[in-house]
Structure formats: structure tokens, C-alpha cells
Amino acid sequence: MKIGIVCYPTFGGSGVVATELGLELSKRGHEIHFITYSQPVRLELLSSNVHFHEVHVPEYPLFHYQPYELALSSKLVDMVKLHGIELFHVHYAIPHAYAAYMAQQMLEDEGIIVPIVTTLHGTDITLVGSHPFYKPAVTFSINKSDAVTSVSESLKKDTLRLFDIKKDIHVVPNFIDLDKHEPKFTDCQRLMMADDNERIITHISNFREVKRIPDVIKIFYNIQKELPAKLMLVGEGPEKEGAELLVEELGITDRVIFLGNSNEIDRILCFSDLFLLPSNTESFGLAALEAMASGVPVISTNTGGLPEVNEDGFSGYLSDVGAIKDMSANAVKILSDTNTLNKFKANAKTQSQKFDLHNIVPMYEKIYEETLKRF
Ligand code: GMT
Secondary structure, eight states, X not given: OEEEEEOOOSSSHHHHHHHHHHHHHHHTTOEEEEEESSOOTTOOOOOTTEEEEEOOOOOOTTOSSOOHHHHHHHHHHHHHHHHOOOEEEEESIXXXXXXXXXXXXXXXXXXXXXXXXXXXXXXXXXXXTXXXXXXXXXXXXXXXXXXXXESSHHHHHHHHHHSOOOSOEEXXXXXBOGGGGSOOOSXXXXXXXXXXXXXXXXXXXXXXXXXXXXXXXXXXXXXXXHSOEEEEEEOOSTTHHHHHHHHHHTTOGGGEEEEESOSOHHHHHHTOSEEEEOOSOOSSOHHHHHHHHTTOOEEEEOOTTHHHHSOBTTTEEEEOTTOHHHHHHHHHHHHSOHHHHHHHHHHHHHHHGGGBHHHHHHHHHHHHHHHHHTO
């Protein structure tokens, strides 16, 4: 199949999933066209059946807001005509499903039919899309999609609760390429980051409010009172400055390392002992899955799709949002004894196998095939 993938090309989970999906589909013989405003961060290697088409939005001083959706839908039309794209798979409803629908209408006018598969990732539903300003457009775009998928059962429920949806929603969980997380380093270079007797705790996110970064730091503060430990904070975002101040206020600057955005997540997870994800809401929690695939147990909240990913008492522990004491105690329970830690590490790896891309990507292929058959 010739598939046009539209996504946010940044470090956010939806862009990562879209990119990894496109790369795997290309390995399975499909021709993939990424259509977005810059090259997706995880799209390092272009091959003969992976293409990237940049959407340019000409700056015009008359416009206070430059019309990205318009540029995107025109680009989609052009790319279909140029490359014979048969299907659009858009990740994130806003504005991608909306722009794809416009493109579909323009193409239909010329007798070209291109169905749309929309994948909902969470923030487009729970945080942004349900805002009254966007809700009618989001509802419309979802209902006009030819197939709709969501990354967890929990997100499906939220979507049906928040919007008047007339379509079936197929749950296709996020996935992981387990080979990429097989330790290929003979030495994780752990000593570069911490002393031999210290546990390494990691958090990776885009440092938005929803990630509850102060909770990450407070949990770590409690842990390091009980055992020697270092905290690796990976990512950039609006909460980072506040995090730096809190670390200073708590007097733990020598134990917290801010690593910024990284393309070497597997390297960082290789030397990590525990992953913290105390989010307010999380439709899936791809970062937790990536940690587990590297054998890193997860302390998370029990919100949204996280209980579908992290199994309480097996791959880590789940707590209520804001339950800092509980999360700290669970972390110490895992970290203070090496046998327990090793058991949780092995369990985390086992749990991640449920999301092996070899089982999940065919689910998308089946949806594409069934959707195309209807036209
Ligand atoms: O979590 C973020 O801030 C990024 C966001 C996104 O839109 O890319 O992630 C969402 O999609 C990911 C991939 O499906 C999920 O793993 C995340 O849980 C989800 N984030 C939220 O629901 C807050």
C-alpha cells in the first residue's frame, strides 16, 4: 500500500508512534510518505520506500495566525496526485483529521478517493480537543474519518464520553520494537552518571504540567533520603525551569542531572533502575513502555491507560494521582533490595513483550486493508 502519514514531528509520543509505525510498515513492503512541517525526530534514515514531504506555510504579515491546516491539506492533495498515495493515516485529531478531510473532499471532486484512518493519542481528546473552542471541529473530523483507532481502552471510553461519536473506535495499543531495546552496549557506562552503589532513577517527558514534574522531584527527594540515588531528567518543556528551582530549593542539585532532549533514550534507559511517571492523565504512557522494554520497572499513577501498560506489583506499581508518599514508598520497596530490583526488572521486560510491534503493526495493516476494501 502507499500510505501518507501525518503527525507532529516532535518528541511527543504521537509523533514517535507514527514514525516507528511508518518505518516498520516500510520494512513490510509498504511505501510510506511522511507529510509534516519538519522531519520527524525519530526518522533518521530515509530509504527507497520512506519519503518525507515538508509542509511549508508561507509567512504573510496580514495573517496573525499562519494557516497550517490549509497548507497541509493542499500538500496532501499534491502528494496524492504525485505519488499515488492510497490512504491517509493521520495521528492526532487536531488539525490533522480536519486537514485530511478537506484534502479528501478536494480529491473527490477530481474523482480520486483516498480514505482516512485517524488515530487518537490522548491529548487531542482529553486536554485540547474537548475544549469548547475545538469540540465541534474535532467531533466532525472523527465522525468523517473512515476508520478511527485509539491507543488504549481508556482513551476510547474518554472519547465516547466527551464527544458524540458515530464511528466504531478500534483500540490498537502503542507498540515497541523490542530489538531496539536489546542492550547492544557491552557497558552501559553507568559510572559516567553515578557511583557504583547509587540507584539511577529516570523520568522522560516533554515537561508539561500534565507530567507533574514537581511530583517526580519530590518522590526522588524521598527516595534519596532512604538510599543513595541519582535522578536523570530527560526532556525539555515549560516546567523545566520550575523543576530546576525546586531541585535547588530541596538542596539536591548534586544528585539531579538534567539531560535535555535526547535521541539516545535506549542508552539512558540502559543504566536506569527505575522510571517515574506520576502524570495527571496519560492515554497510554509510551515512555513507560519504552522503559519497561529496557528492563526498567515503572512507578506511575493509575490514571487513563497506564493500568493497561504497567501492571501493579509486577512491572512496577500504580498509585493515585498526587500520592507522593505512596509512590516514594513503592520506589524504595523496589530499589532497596537487589533481588527484588532484579525481579521487577525482568518482569518489566516480560510485560513489554505484550506490546511487541510484530503483533501490533499487523492490526493497523488489517484496518487499512478493510478500509480500502470499502471503497
Ligand atoms: O504526553 C504528551 O505530552 C505527548 C502526547 C502526544 O500527543 O504526543 O502523548 C500522548 O500520546 C502518546 C502516544 O500515543 C501516549 O503515550 C501519551 O500517553 C499521550 N499523552 C497523554 O495522554 C497526556
